Amino acid sequence: xxxxxxxxxxxxxxxxxxxxxxxxxxxxxxxxxxxxxxxxxxxxxxxxxxxxxxxxxxxxxxxxxxxxxxxxxxxxxxxxxxxxxxxxxxxxxxxxxxxxxxxxxxxxxxxxxxxxxxxxxxxxxxxxxxxxxxxxxxxxxxxxxxxxxxxxxxxxxxxxxxxxxxxxxxxxxxxxxxxxxxxxxxxxxxxxxxxxxxxxxxxxxxxxxxxxxxxxxxxxxxxxxxxxxxxxxxxxxxxxxxxxxxxxxxxxxxxxxxxxxxxxxxxxxxxxxxxxxxxxxxxxxxxxxxxxxxxxxxxxxxxxxxxxxxxxxxxxxx
Amino acid sequence: xxxxxxxxxxxxxxxxxxxxxxxxxxxxxxxxxxxxxxxxxxxxxxxxxxxxxxxxxxxxxxxxxxxxxxxxxxxxxxxxxxxxxxxxxxxxxxxxxxxxxxxxxxxxxxxxxxxxxxxxxxxxxxxxxxxxxxxxxxxxxxxxxxxxxxxxxxxxxxxxxxxxxxxxxxxxxxxxxxxxxxxxxxxxxxxxxxxxxxxxxxxxxxxxxxxxxxxxxxxxxxxxxxxxxxxxxxxxxxxxxxxxxxxxxxxxxxxxxxxxxxxxxxxxxxxxxxxxxxxxxxxxxxxxxxxxxxxxxxxxxxxxxxxxxxxxxxxxxxxxxxxxxxx
Ligand SMILES: Cc1ncc(C[n+]2csc(CCOP(=O)(O)OP(=O)(O)O)c2C)c(N)n1
Ligand SMILES: [Mg+2]
Numbered sequence: 283x284x285x286x287x288x289x290x291x292x293x294x295x296x297x298x299x300x301x302x303x304x305x306x307x308x309x310x311x312x313x314x315x316x317x318x319x320x321x322x323x324x325x326x327x328x329x330x331x332x333x334x335x336x337x338x339x340x341x342x343x344x345x346x347x348x349x350x351x352x353x354x355x356x357x358x359x360x361x362x363x364x365x366x367x368x369x370x371x372x373x374x375x376x377x378x379x380x381x382x383x384x385x386x387x388x389x390x391x392x393x394x395x396x397x398x399x400x401x402x403x404x405x406x407x408x409x410x411x412x413x414x415x416x417x418x419x420x421x422x423x424x425x426x427x428x429x430x431x432x433x434x435x436x437x438x439x440x441x442x443x444x445x446x447x448x449x450x451x452x453x454x455x456x457x458x459x460x461x462x463x464x465x466x467x468x469x470x471x472x473x474x475x476x477x478x479x480x481x482x483x484x485x486x487x488x489x490x491x492x493x494x495x496x497x498x499x500x501x502x503x504x505x506x507x508x509x510x511x512x513x514x515x516x517x518x519x520x521x522x523x524x525x526x527x528x529x530x531x532x533x534x535x536x537x538x539x540x541x542x543x544x545x546x547x548x549x550x551x552x553x554x555x556x557x558x559x560x561x562x563x564x565x566x567x568x569x570x571x572x573x574x575x576x577x578x579x580x581x582x583x584x585x586x587x588x589x590x591x592x593x594x595x596x597x598x599x600x
Numbered sequence: 601x602x603x604x605x606x607x608x609x610x611x612x613x614x615x616x617x618x619x620x621x622x623x624x625x626x627x628x629x630x631x632x633x634x635x636x637x638x639x640x641x642x643x644x645x646x647x648x649x650x651x652x653x654x655x656x657x658x659x660x661x662x663x664x665x666x667x668x669x670x671x672x673x674x675x676x677x678x679x680x681x682x683x684x685x686x687x688x689x690x691x692x693x694x695x696x697x698x699x700x701x702x703x704x705x706x707x708x709x710x711x712x713x714x715x716x717x718x719x720x721x722x723x724x725x726x727x728x729x730x731x732x733x734x735x736x737x738x739x740x741x742x743x744x745x746x747x748x749x750x751x752x753x754x755x756x757x758x759x760x761x762x763x764x765x766x767x768x769x770x771x772x773x774x775x776x777x778x779x780x781x782x783x784x785x786x787x788x789x790x791x792x793x794x795x796x797x798x799x800x801x802x803x804x805x806x807x808x809x810x811x812x813x814x815x816x817x818x819x820x821x822x823x824x825x826x827x828x829x830x831x832x833x834x835x836x837x838x839x840x841x842x843x844x845x846x847x848x849x850x851x852x853x854x855x856x857x858x859x860x861x862x863x864x865x866x867x868x869x870x871x872x873x874x875x876x877x878x879x880x881x882x883x884x885x886x887x888x889x890x891x892x893x894x895x896x897x898x899x900x901x902x903x904x905x906x907x908x909x910x911x912x913x914x915x916x917x918x919x920x921x922x923x924x925x926x927x
Contacts, residue, residue: 315905316726367726367904378728378903394730395688396660429659430691457660459637465659531636588902590910597899 283491287333288553289567291490294329295546296571297358298349302521304575305348305365305379309525313583314365318379321349323488323520326545327452328353330493331420331515334501340388340406340419342399345380346452346519347392350422355387362578368585375588376596396427396457400436400449404510407440407447411508418501420448426457428471440510441478448500449512452487454519459531475512487515488545491552518543603787610643610779612753613718616760617644617680619789621651624678627764628654630665631682640684641720641779662692666717670700670769673715678764685731686719686773700769701744712767716760721749721773722813722863723901723908732901732908734812734864739771740841740873746770746794747841751815753783755838758792766794775813797844799851803833806857806922809848809874811837814861814913821918830926840870848874849883856888857925861913866895889925894918 302320309318321328328349332341335354343350351361356372364371365379372384383391390406393399403421410417427433428451440447451471455462462469475482481503485496493515500511518540522529529537553559607615621627628651633640635648635657648655658665662683669679683689689696696717703711723732739747746768750756756774763770800815801822808818815836822832833851837843852858858878860871871893878884878891897911 316728316903317731364903367906373903375904375907376729376900376902378726380728380730381903394728395691397691426660429661431661431663458633458640459635460633460657460659464657526640526642528638530638587906588904590907593897593899593902593907593911 283553283558285558288558289563291329291333291494292546292550292553292559292564293567293571294333294353295325295490295549296568297574298325298328298352299546300571300575301348301352301358301362301578304579306521308366308579315367316378317524317526318365319346319524320521321346321519323540323545324452324454324517325349326490326493326549327450327487327515327517330490331450331497334494334497335388335418335420337387338417340390340403340417342390342403342406342419342421343382343392344399344422344424344427345392345394345396346424347382347422348379351382351384351389351392354389356382356384356389358574359578359581362582363585366582366585367587368582369588370581370585374596397423397430397432399423400427401432403447404436404440404445407445408443411446416505418446418448418504420450422450422452424457425451425453425455425462425471426460426465428474429465437475437478437480437510437512441480444508445510446504446508447510448497448504449510450497451512451514453514453516456519456523456531458523461531471514472512480510480512482512482514484514484516487517488543488548490545490549604784605787606782607753607785608779609753609756609774609781609783610641612757612785613643613760613774614645614647616757616764618647618650620761620764621654626676627678627680628656629680629682630656630658630669632658632660632684634682639682641776643779644682662688663695666692666695667699669715670695670713673713674703674711678714680716680718680764683717683719686721686735687730687733689719689735696745696769696771697742701742704768705744713769714767715769716763716772717769718772718774720776722775722777723912724777724813726903726905726908728903729900734862734896736773736840737864737869740870744769745841746839747773748794748839749773749775749812750838751778751812751836753781754785755792755798757785758790759794759838762791762794765791770794773812777813781816792838794839795842795844796838797847798836798838799833799847800836801832801834803831803855805831805855806859806925807833807835807848807851807855808859808861808918808922809835809837810861811840812863814863817913817915818861818918821915821922824915824919825922830922832922845877848878849881852878852883853886856886858887858891859894859918859921859925860892861894861918863896863912865898866893867898869893869895871895889927892921892925894921
């Protein structure tokens with residue numbers, strides 16, 4: 283791990299953390315409406331995965347998609363403006379938290395529906411393959427999503443057509459309140475690749491370095507020899523599922539045990555212990571993240587609201 | 601005088617299910633996070649404790665568990681399925697399009713599918729394009745289904761009980777912005793027959809035909825208009841399929857003007873069906889003004905609060921439309 287990469291990984295995770303904390307805060311104040319699904323605790327899956335992709339690669343996210351979009355390189359100010367429903371938002375205020383997207387940086391959308399990211403990524407990968415482009419597509423999805431039929435259909439299509447697609451399962455062991463042990467006879471999600479003869483692995487999704495190295499290697503492999511790979515990134519959602527979550531399905535002890543495995547603190551600590559970054563440098567990264575998010579909130583809150591008169595211009599493409 | 605309690609719409613839905621489950625051991629409930637999470641909108645609450653084994657948390661697998669419910673219904677059970685947001689019926693649409701509504705007919709009448717699919721519908725919560733739709737017109741285009749959309753706690757409870765006792769697949773649309781609204785509901789067991797509209801307010805100058813969340817909107821518009829000397833009759837359809845067309849015709853003959861209001865997009869919406877039915881009936885001869893429809897813009901539901909409000913009918917827009925009709 284070199285210093286430059288360590289700083290990039292750490293800064294991305296810090297930006298995601300601060301972004302989510304601010305969204306939560308302004309939500310509570312009533313300045314953001316709608317709903318949102320925060321990814322506090324899962325920052326290493328987003329940062330490690332998306333930094334291992336290139337700008338040209340496509341990434342399809344889930345409802346819990348803020349982190350992946352930030353890590354893939356979306357403009358944070360315009361993303362914050364989107365969540366505040368402003369015309370300067372990445373989606374002109376039309377999409378909001380659940381539909382964050384910017385094709386220019388390969389963010390092909392957070393999604394309000396559980397499951398479609400997997401098939402959509404297969405399609406993008408098919409286009410790359412047909413045109414002989416050196417690009418891959420990555421689909422994020424949760425553990426819960428692997429019980430939808432579309433997961434199995436997408437895995438099958440990707441494997442028979444040898445599509446260069448990365449299936450990234452962020453396994454936080456819950457779909458809303460439902461623990462995987464209640465909805466899967468075999469909770470090793472990796473095993474779901476076996477009938478499709480697909481390569482698969484399971485890793486500690488809270489280890490940013492490991493996530494980065496694994497996805498980087500998988501990306502190189504599927505560019506060389508087009509095929510899908512399933513990577514299960516084990517992690518934990520510290521935040522509630524969404525604003526309606528009363529946390530009745532899990533214990534305080536479980537949450538605090540996972541807080542001990544905070545992906546940002548562990549990574550920063552390891553980098554300091556290995557002498558790759560100094561404490562002063564990691565502190566400076568926090569300061570940079572704070573500053574960038576503050577600027578994003580300022581930009582968002584000072585931006586105008588969209589105009590309803592213009593809405594019909596957005597329904598159909600030219 | 602019967603005892604009446606003031607309860608929320610969510611509680612009315614819950615009480616209807618609880619009472620029917622107590623009454624009939626064949627009734628059971630399936631859906632995502634309806635147990636310990638208490639339902640995404642808090643409808644089911646403690647029901648999983650009250651009815652062990654009969655309030656079933658499912659995996660996220662709508663096509664699968666709706667199909668399972670249909671199979672169980674064919675074998676005589678009376679499943680209620682909760683689809684968290686009505687938008688997600690897309691994922692199990694084959695079950696609601698090709699399977700449940702057609703079996704009784706296709707199989708020559710020997711099979712019944714006593715299934716209720718409850719789903720949270722409508723916009724107004726900033727949940728954006730995939731969590732805010734009003735899809736009733738699409739569902740009403742499927743013969744064999746029944747489609748219900750209550751606007752008050754009283755109607756929700758009585759209609760849900762009838763839906764559970766009905767021997768056909770019923771889609772029961774619960775407007776998410778109505779869940780916390782309150783109303784009086786009697787203590788005793790009662791049902792409201794499917795297919796009967798309710799005149800929520802009588803009037804003589806203009807008929808407002810509506811349903812769901814637009815009922816309270818039309819009622820407040822009617823209040824405002826009365827101060828201007830315009831008397832509106834508000835017809836709440838309650839059941840959308842089969843639709844109580846005689847009630848509409850009768851009201852139109854009396855007021856001679858018709859405004860149809862719905863939250864769904866205008867093109868292909870139920871307003872077209874209602875309007876065409878009036879045009880085909882003898883009520884047409886009574887009209888003093890062209891029929892008008894007030895509906896959401898023909899766009900996906902936008903996220904930003906200003907846009908979401910902008911595309912929807914509201915009290916002001918209803919009042920303006922009625923004033924125009926009055927000429
Ligand atoms: C088709 C569909 N069904 C249900 C939902 C409601 N829903 C949103 S997120 C979620 C849980 C998803 O769990 P998982 O895939 O593990 O992702 P996580 O939330 O844990 O990140 C559910 C049930 C939905 N959005 N789409
Ligand atoms: Mg999960």
